[in-house]
Amino acid sequence: MKAAIFLVLILVAVASGRETGLRHFKGYKVFTTLATTKEQLDALRVLYLGSDYDFWTSPNGLGATDIMAAPEQIPELLKMFGEHGMEYTVKFEDVETLVEAERVANAKASTGRIDWTSYQTYDSIVEFLTTINSNIAAVSVIGQTTEGRDIHVVKFSNGGPPKKSILFDSNIHAREWIAGATGTWVINEILTNADSYTAILQEVDIYVIPMINADGYEYSRTNDRMWRKTRSVNAGSSCMGCDPNRNFDFQWAGESTSSDPCSDIYYGSAPFSEPETQAIDRFVREAEAAGVQFYAYITMHSYANLWLIPWGYTAGAYPPDFPALLSLGQAAVAALQAVSGTVYQAGQGADILYGAGGTSYDWAKNHGIKYTATIEMRGNSFVLPPEQIIPNALEVWAALQVVIQRVIETVPVEEDPTPVETVTSCGGEIEASSAAINFQLDADIPAGQSCIWIVKPTFDNTRARLVSSGLIGGSGIYFTEFNAYAGTPGQHVQIANVGEDYTFNGNFFLVTLTVAVGANTGFSLEWYSSGLAGGAPSFSGFAALSTPTGSYSYPVGGGQYANSENALFIVNPEVAGTRTLAFTRLDVENDATCSYDAVSVLTWQNNEYTQLAKFCGTSLPTPFNLPTGLALVTFRSDSSVTGTGFTFTWA
Numbered sequence: 190m191k192a193a194i195f196l197v198l199i200l201v202a203v204a205s206g207r208e209t210g211l212r213h214f215k216g217y218k219v220f221t222t223l224a225t226t227k228e229q230l231d232a233l234r235v236l237y238l239g240s241d242y243d244f245w246t247s248p249n250g251l252g253a254t255d256i257m258a259a260p261e262q263i264p265e266l267l268k269m270f271g272e273h274g275m276e277y278t279v280k281f282e283d284v285e286t287l288v289e290a291e292r293v294a295n296a297k298a299s300t301g302r303i304d305w306t307s308y309q310t311y312d313s314i315v316e317f318l319t320t321i322n323s324n325i326a327a328v329s330v331i332g333q334t335t336e337g338r339d340i341h342v343v344k345f346s347n348g349g350p351p352k353k354s355i356l357f358d359s360n361i362h363a364r365e366w367i368a369g370a371t372g373t374w375v376i377n378e379i380l381t382n383a384d385s386y387t388a389i390l391q392e393v394d395i396y397v398i399p400m401i402n403a404d405g406y407e408y409s410r411t412n413d414r415m416w417r418k419t420r421s422v423n424a425g426s427s428c429m430g431c432d433p434n435r436n437f438d439f440q441w442a443g444e445s446t447s448s449d450p451c452s453d454i455y456y457g458s459a460p461f462s463e464p465e466t467q468a469i470d471r472f473v474r475e476a477e478a479a480g481v482q483f484y485a486y487i488t489m490h491s492y493a494n495l496w497l498i499p500w501g502y503t504a505g506a507y508p509p510d511f512p513a514l515l516s517l518g519q520a521a522v523a524a525l526q527a528v529s530g531t532v533y534q535a536g537q538g539a540d541i542l543y544g545a546g547g548t549s550y551d552w553a554k555n556h557g558i559k560y561t562a563t564i565e566m567r568g569n570s571f572v573l574p575p576e577q578i579i580p581n582a583l584e585v586w587a588a589l590q591v592v593i594q595r596v597i598e599t600v601p602v603e604e605d606p607t608p609v610e611t612v613t614s615c616g617g618e619i620e621a622s623s624a625a626i627n628f629q630l631d632a633d634i635p636a637g638q639s640c641i642w643i644v645k646p647t648f649d650n651t652r653a654r655l656v657s658s659g660l661i662g663g664s665g666i667y668f669t670e671f672n673a674y675a676g677t678p679g680q681h682v683q684i685a686n687v688g689e690d691y692t693f694n695g696n697f698f699l700v701t702l703t704v705a706v707g708a709n710t711g712f713s714l715e716w717y718s719s720g721l722a723g724g725a726p727s728f729s730g731f732a733a734l735s736t737p738t739g740s741y742s743y744p745v746g747g748g749q750y751a752n753s754e755n756a757l758f759i760v761n762p763e764v765a766g767t768r769t770l771a772f773t774r775l776d777v778e779n780d781a782t783c784s785y786d787a788v789s790v791l792t793w794q795n796n797e798y799t800q801l802a803k804f805c806g807t808s809l810p811t812p813f814n815l816p817t818g819l820a821l822v823t824f825r826s827d828s829s830v831t832g833t834g835f836t837f838t839w840a
């Protein structure tokens with residue numbers, strides 16, 4: 190009798206796959222829930238930062254989030270949706286069915302060799318990589334995973350000294366199988382159609398790391414299809430692994446990370462605690478020490494149809510050359526869409542997805558690599574049917590070739606020998622590689638006058654030099670980097686000494702002149718830009734307002750303002766004097782911290798731009814006193830909910 194029961198138990202265990210430790214998802218559901226208010230979003234964030242539920246997508250701004258729940262968790266989750274009035278739909282009724290269908294399809298499609306009709310084992314990928322025999326490809330090992338698996342890089346080069354270099358990597362997240370399959374597909378594509386890429390390899394070297402998180406990947410094949418992390422042991426915890434894409438040292442332990450080893454977004458015991466992330470960091474640094482210069486780093490993930498660009502660690506933060514990254518992202522997703530109609534969105538990672546600290550694309554950008562991005566590839570779950578490996582790879586490769594082409598076109602430029610433009614007016618806009626501001630040369634400037642020149646250098650590095658100056662002490666010329674997308678001032682330097690070089694990074698500056706009481710005459714200032722193209726920043730709304738008194742309404746012509754606005758209005762009356770800036774109308778999406786849409790007022794005092802207030806909603810702020818009469822009004826909106834804007838007066 191006992192023996193019979195024992196036998197039955199064995200049969201049950203075998204049938205359910207438990208002898209291999211395979212995790213089952215019977216009765217697990219995936220819900221897509223919609224946050225339409227900040228309160229709902231906050232409730233989701235609390236759940237997300239806990240470790241109970243597997244969030245397939247992260248709660249970003251307002252919008253949809255996919256959450257997997259075990260059968261016993263479902264009542265609690267639905268109760269929470271109900272308490273917060275959140276709408277939801279069931280995206281997958283039974284995750285086991287989804288996973289099982291993939292297992293069957295993958296087994297059926299498998300031909301016993303790598304051919305991109307099925308998802309491969311790590312061993313099969315290694316066999317493919319280590320048997321590459323080509324005069325344009327070299328395979329090397331850049332490190333080992335926690336469990337001792339080799340991490341490979343394939344270098345494509347036609348030989349000679351290092352060329353401008355590009356790094357692609359994939360499968361840092363275990364369950365995102367399509368990422369690794371795309372990585373190996375790209376390698377195979379360059380190998381088998383080498384003739385098509387001869388011209389490219391005259392210009393660049395391409396490195397591909399197709400399988401970073403090999404331990405996690407294998408575990409997701411043999412044990413838990415939804416495993417995301419590495420497989421390192423966490424001291425004092427029975428939970429294993431950390432999220433390698435929270436483990437890089439830039440903005441480590443920041444937004445959307447967890448200190449809980451059981452969380453899927455656990456950031457690890459320290460930056461680069463994982464051998465997998467160490468391997469990438471070491472590879473890049475050692476290559477650079479050997480003369481390699483990386484111009485692009487693209488990391489492949491799934492799913493969401495997104496092209497994410499830095500900074501990803503928080504919303505509203507942008508590198509100075511953001512326009513160049515955005516234009517590349519938009520060109521890349523256009524090329525991708527042209528292949529078979531798949532629609533992607535390109536944008537700043539935290540603005541369109543969610544803020545996340547310690548990610549590889551931010552790390553790479555902060556390290557100094559010009560173009561970096563995270564691709565969240567196609568699909569509505571981590572389970573992408575194997576017959577979509579090749580269609581996905583074809584479209585992603587079209588996008589990656591846009592990156593390659595952009596890198597080829599990105600050439601460091603030297604400074605012009607002499608300024609290509611000259612401006613003599615008080616204020617004005619100058620978009621050029623170099624220019625001279627020759628203002629009131631040898632002529633008087635009245636006390637109290639202020640001028641603002643808007644300077645858009647073509648290239649990333651700007652050198653400014655005062656050639657001559659008749660300004661007295663107390664007067665000044667200031668270079669202020671102004672982030673066109675964040676709407677905030679950055680680096681701020683006084684250009685005081687004739688003949689001295691002042692250097693800046695950025696593509697948008699306010700050059701501000703203030704004049705003290707005394708015998709001032711004019712000056713000649715020259716600036717030159719060099720390096721890589723940063724792209725011309727643009728504003729959704731812009732005005733330079735110089736009448737002594739006036740009123741300005743936005744949007745011009747009425748109606749609602751648009752999504753994703755970045756507007757700048759400069760109030761700088763030609764007649765000097767103290768003034769008051771007052772808002773007479775305000776209708777801007779409201780939340781407690783004005784984190785979605787916001788108006789900011791900055792004034793010039795103590796020789797710098799200072800934010801006086803940031804506000805939203807419909808309550809008019811108290812009028813602002815402007816000691817120098819000079820103010821900046823900036824406006825930002827997010828990707829949902831608009832209003833009718835605002836009107837302000839100055840007098």
Ligand SMILES: [Zn+2]
Pocket residue numbers: 362365434490491
């Ligand atoms: Zn991922």
